[in-house]
Amino acid sequence: MSRTTPPAPPSATSGGRVAVVLFTSDLRVHDQPVLRAALRGADEVVPLFVLDDGVREAGFAVPNRRAFLADCLAGLDAELRARGGRLVVRTGRVVDEVARVVAETGALTVHVAGGVSGYATGREQRLRTALAAHGCELAVHDAVITVLPPGAVTPTGAGSDHFAVFTPYLRRWETAGTRAVLGAPRTVRVPDRVASDPLPARTSVQNTSPGLATGGERTARKRFTAWLADGVSGIAGYEDQHDDLPGDATSRLSPYFHFGCLSPVEAVHRARQRGGPGAEAFVRQLAWRDFHHQVLAARPAAAHADYRPRHDAWRSDPAEIDAWKAGLTGFPVVDAAMRQLAHEGWMHNRGRLLVASFLTKTLYVDWRLGAAHFLSLLVDGDLANNQMNWQWAAGTGTDTRPNRILNPLAQAKRFDPHGDYVRRWVPELADFAGSAVHQPWRLEGPARARFDYPDPIVDLAESRARFERARG
Structure with a gap:
């Protein structure tokens, strides 16, 4: 070169x-x-x-x-x-x-x-x-890269170098204040004697996800401005809609925050100027991002080691793991989320929680395997947020209820009640009507033969009992 x-x-x-x-x-x-x-x-x-x-x-x-x-x-x-x-x-x-x-x-x-x-x-x-x-x-x-530096707010008391629980962190974070937003410079003078390699080209990269978003600061700023102004599926409705799987009303700004195309400090200022419950909910998500960064800054080993060890004897079933990665678990909402990840290099935030709980709690597979798979595909693959969110889902991180299990059927009923998200990403089930799409295995005879979709790879009741025995 x-x-x-x-x-x-x-x-x-x-x-x-x-x-x-x-x-x-x-x-x-x-x-x-x-x-x-x-x-x-x-x-x-x-x-x-x-x-x-x-x-x-x-x-x-x-x-x-x-x-x-x-x-x-x-x-x-x-x-x-x-x-x-x-x-x-x-x-x-x-x-x-x-x-x-x-x-x-x-x-x-x-x-x-x-x-x-x-x-x-x-x-x-x-x-x-x-x-x-x-x-x-x-x-x-x-x-x-964050709104507040990792060590900007710390707990009171000796020996406390970071917050291990989000809610008290959020209270301090909200009152700490943020720096002023800086304007873009008018002029940048560069020495003309400095040589450069060619810019890398997107077209030269192979094996990308087909629906991968376009990067860059200009795209980020246009997306954020449009989302702020959208009175239906933008920030105005974010508090009520950000968990709605088919509604897809999240900001989709995480890749731009990861690469720094959009300033989180500016995002907080502009959201607060917009005001309302949706803005508060969005700012809270940026606080979660800061929270994870301050945890990893204080405990760098948490990128690979349990933040709070539970002494898990993780299972390893290659067939189940492969089915999870391929979106072929037999649980349509889990499979839809995993297929969205493969197609877009991005996944809805509710989908991330659901598939992480399914892998670590229902299949009882080591969170590190799931985190590595996410990092192999996510365009917003931020180490702090990815690893600490996976640890939260696995119950080895900062979750104050480490043994909670997200039931995929209950989650589907709540966040995809009519099955629209599943039909979008699991075409084998596109002809199903209503919420029946979430349990296709219940069909019998000719109706069951009409589609090529696997039966569930695990019994939910048995897997829950297995997890509870393992965790004690």
Whole structure:
């Protein structure tokens, strides 16, 4: 792959103080504290994104997120060019590539958004060490990826470094206040001597989900603005409708928050300006996102180890696990959600809770297997939210009722009462009328022979008894 130096925009200059902005999960120019801080302290900045070999080797660079990332980088480059700048892309080890750019430009500071994963914090440590050898400072900025930094609010009392229960966290979170929203810069001056690899192309990524959404800041902002204004299925009805499976009235903004195309701080401000119960419910979901980040920041091992061990002797039945992944469990609402995941790289929030409970409680399979499958497909595959939500569902995380089980039939009756969600994603059952679609195995004779759909892979009563015995 050859590097090119595009023609300098008319506003670009040479010389003066240079800073580097290392973009990670903050691919935007609106409400972008990292970029604004760099612009305040330098005459020119290098907006840099590294296609990191370490991320690929760790297994996080899956097709859906790579394709969405390509959209996001193209969008970021367009926004920077509209302001006289451009995005510089490098490929390799992130520390090596940042150090090379610093050496090429004589940059005195590298700015980056703070992260909470073990990889992000390790990256910061390695960068700080490597940059010191070049006489360069690393500036880490908080409240970029989340509304509040992970350690902004902590419980009172000795030895408490984070909240382990959401409700008290929410009370403190709501009164902590948020920083002001920053406007997008008018001008971004980039040294014309800095070469860049080509931007990755979405079309070059194979094996993506057919219904994968389009990424990028402009798309995110248009979607959010339209959702705020929608008086039927937008934020106005969110409190009552966000669990409605066929209604699909969620914001669908999670991929854009994951890649930082939309600022969660700006989202909170704009939602609160809109006001109403729907806005409060939406802001509460952003608080859940912050909550999970502060848990993982305090307990990095929770990405892979039980936050609250239950001493589970997890089952491993390959046939059942494969049926769950393929959406062939015989429980239509579970299968519909899993097929939505495969088709879109995204799943309705109620569906996520339902299929996670089914795997960990009904089949009694290790949550880590489910979390890994989700990360292999989800375009919004955020480590903190994915892992901690899976632990919540499994009863090994922060849920105060660790042995709760979501019955798929009861959930279907409540959140897909007429079977519309199932018929959308399980075409074998498209001709069924009403709620009968949720229990097709009850049909007999010729009616049962009309469709090719499996019987349930597990008896709900027996599986519940098995789980209760295992948990004691």
